Amino acid sequence: MSLGDFLGVQTWVGTISWGAPIALAALGGTFSERTGVVNIAMEGLMLISAFFSVLGAWALHNAWLGLGVGVVSAMLFALLFAWGAIRFKADQIILGMAINTLAMGLTGYLLNTIFGYGGTPVNTPQLPTVSIPLLASIPWLGPVLFRQNVLIYALFILLVLSHFLLFHTRLGLRMRAVGEHPQAADAAGINVYRIRYLGVLLSGFFSGLAGAYLSIGALNSFNVNMSNGRGYIALAAMIFGGWTPLGAFGASMLFGFASSIAFNLQGLGIPKDLVLMLPYVATIVALAGVVGRTTAPAADGVPYDPSESS
Amino acid sequence: MVRRRPALVSLLLALSLVLAACGGAPAAKTGSPQQGQQAASGGKTIRVGLVTDVGGLNDHSFNYLADQGLQRAKTELGIQGQVVESHNQTDYIPNLTNFAQQGYDLVIAVGFLMTDAVKTVAKQYPDTKFLLIDDQIEGMPNVASAMFRSEQAGYLVGALTGLIEKQHALPNLKGRDQVAVIGGMKIPPVDAYIAGFQAGVKAVSPQTKVNLVYEGKFDDPTGGREVALSQIAQGSDILFHVAGGTGTGVIKAAESQGVYAIGVDADQNYLAPQTVITSALKRVDVATFDVIKSVRDGTFQPGVHWFDLTNDGVGYAKPVAAVPQSIVRQVEQIRQQIIDGQIKVPATVSQ
Known part of the structure; x- marks a missing residue:
């Protein structure tokens, strides 16, 4: 393998496609955490959506309807999570892990029950990959950015919208207020619970897109545990990105880049166990080195109880 | 005043564990003792438990084939079989132990990664027979292992x-x-x-x-x-x-x-x-079937069983x-x- 292959177009195409599902989930995580709810359940929400997207696409003979089914299913589970975390003030980490375990068991059970042991049908519809005319024929940039699955274009658009919503709208200001100082926000007449429900639901929406990308975007099948820890990496990327959409996106793409070159480095004769660790090591180093200088929303992870004074 | 609802979390956790355990439900339907047929020769219906690796039964390859062997044994030999899927490497020992505890005659562990778990559990349950697929365990009287060239x-x-x-x-x-x-x-x-x-x-x-x-x-x-x-x-x-x-x-x-x-x-x-x-x-299916049959016939051999081209244990599919x-x-x-x-x-x- 030459250096040309090593940093060639395919490395950057790989960066985007490894990074995209993580970035989608991480964007959603930003909303959840900015309103004050630590959403470790993103892993499970992705898995739920990955399964229901395939189920929907197969049953309704349409990948777009499948996407809708997947996203709605993830949002319903996000609602369950929000209900426990906000209404009942349950420990968010434990509740999140419960959702993740539930997602694993439920999808495995439904996969076997509905599709049997032969796996999901091979003729399941898949979301299209679209080349944007003219732009796609630009050297290097074309294949990297403009010859992609529709969900990757959705990621770019949602990235801009998320940034705008969070930092340039009244609603965004309210979300940030609720995550920083819910008592003050409450006193100012903001419905803290409602804003937090919205944050977690948005997280469910984005995790749903991420899960759908894994199963009916990149592929057209579901496998047990196919989210494979990406939800946790998304959580790390969101923290590394300083609880901002742009930061979360950048951190996700850094992880994507590390994954993409990791597999090329194997071909250069570097021990493969070291290489396979690379994306995770990059995440740890980034978190350890950078997080000290970023600050979480002050009320992140703390259930809001109006009767408590602060 | 802080009101927390640990009950809700506990309930969710319990529900998820129940569902996780249901992973092998379709196989379980036919696994109840009442429905089993009598074995043709043995007189006693033998019970076989199969523990998959983390890829799950829908992996289109390894775990799927092991189950195929078990299903064939059910129809052809009249044995009872039950499957449980492992979702984590930490599931191996509980899953194997669970079958052994219930007095299953043969417990099948699908996969190299389960070697240590089989060694541990087989020692505790010397009266249960074990089959490990894809790694060698020698010198244990109740463990057979299937190796493929x-x-x-x-x-x-x-x-x-x-x-x-x-x-x-x-x-x-x-x-x-x-x-x-x-x-x-x-x-x-x-x-x-x-x-x-x-x-x-x-x-x-x-x-x-x-x-x-x-x-x-x-x-x-x-x-x-x-x-x-x-x-x-x-x-x-x-x-x-x-x-x-x-x-x-x-x-x-x-x-x-x-x-x-x-x-x-x-x-x-x-x-x-x-x-x-x-x-x-x-042919994981062939290995699984053969060893189940040996347990039923009372000819179970511990130690390593080799599967290769000479006994059609490996091969290649007809090219397109x-x-x-x-x-x-x-x-x-x-x-x-x-x-x-x-x-x-x-x-x-x-x-």
Whole structure:
């Protein structure tokens, strides 16, 4: 393998496609955490959506309807999570892990029950990959950015919208207020619970897109545990990105880049166990080195109880 | 005042554990003691528990085949069988123990990664018989292990690949004379296939380059797709995967780029009929069935059982029609030469 292959177009195409599902989930995580709810359940929400997207696409003979089914299913589970975390003030980490375990068991059970042991049908519809005319024929940039699955274009658009919503709208200001100082926000007449429900639901929406990308975007099948820890990496990327959409996106793409070159480095004769660790090591180093200088929303992870004074 | 509801969390956790345990539900339906038929010869109906590895029963390869063997034993031998899936490596010991505790006659552990778990549990339950697939346990009177000379299967599909590259025998080849192997984890049963494949290609077409990449997991098809796309972009046009569930993504990538793939363990042609030109076969179903039968017949032999070309324990699936008959004939000759001992196939990988 030459250096040309090593940093060639395919490395950057790989960066985007490894990074995209993580970035989608991480964007959603930003909303959840900015309103004050630590959403470790993103892993499970992705898995739920990955399964229901395939189920929907197969049953309704349409990948777009499948996407809708997947996203709605993830949002319903996000609602369950929000209900426990906000209404009942349950420990968010434990509740999140419960959702993740539930997602694993439920999808495995439904996969076997509905599709049997032969796996999901091979003729399941898949979301299209679209080349944007003219732009796609630009050297290097074309294949990297403009010859992609529709969900990757959705990621770019949602990235801009998320940034705008969070930092340039009244609603965004309210979300940030609720995550920083819910008592003050409450006193100012903001419905803290409602804003937090919205944050977690948005997280469910984005995790749903991420899960759908894994199963009916990149592929057209579901496998047990196919989210494979990406939800946790998304959580790390969101923290590394300083609880901002742009930061979360950048951190996700850094992880994507590390994954993409990791597999090329194997071909250069570097021990493969070291290489396979690379994306995770990059995440740890980034978190350890950078997080000290970023600050979480002050009320992140703390259930809001109006009767408590602060 | 802080009101918390631990009950809600506990309920959710309990529900999720129940569901997790239901993973093998379809098999469980037929597993209740009342429904079992009497065994033809033994008089007592034997009970067999199967514990899968983390890839799950829908992996299109290894775990799936083990279940096929169990299902065949159920219909042909009238045994009772139950399956439970492992979702984590920490599930191995509880799953194995659970069957042993309930007095199952034979407990089957599917996969190399379960070796230590089997050693631990088999020691505690000396009256239960165990079958470990893909690793060797010797010297325990109640443990049999099934080993496959997968390198022979790898060698045959490797020779087929080498001949196709050398003769440019398929229409969508890129002419770079380069192929790729994508492994899951780097463990001996995976490497046996890979070593055989490398040797097989080299024997018939020394100039063909074989790239080797490990994806690192058996249950990440999306990742398998990315790794495969990268290899295809670098010029590989036949991709052999030894990666369980991850491999379905490899096949999908080959299909989307119009190149070729080779399946593993089971005949995976149905996943992409134009793309999967053949599959390296490992008859986990045969091994499972044979050992169940030996337990029923009272002829159970502990120790290592070898499955290879001589007893059809490994092999390759019938290549698709696009592969020239002359090449298939050559591969058949090579197969005979391995059986006759004229070709020795290595089982360790060269990087």
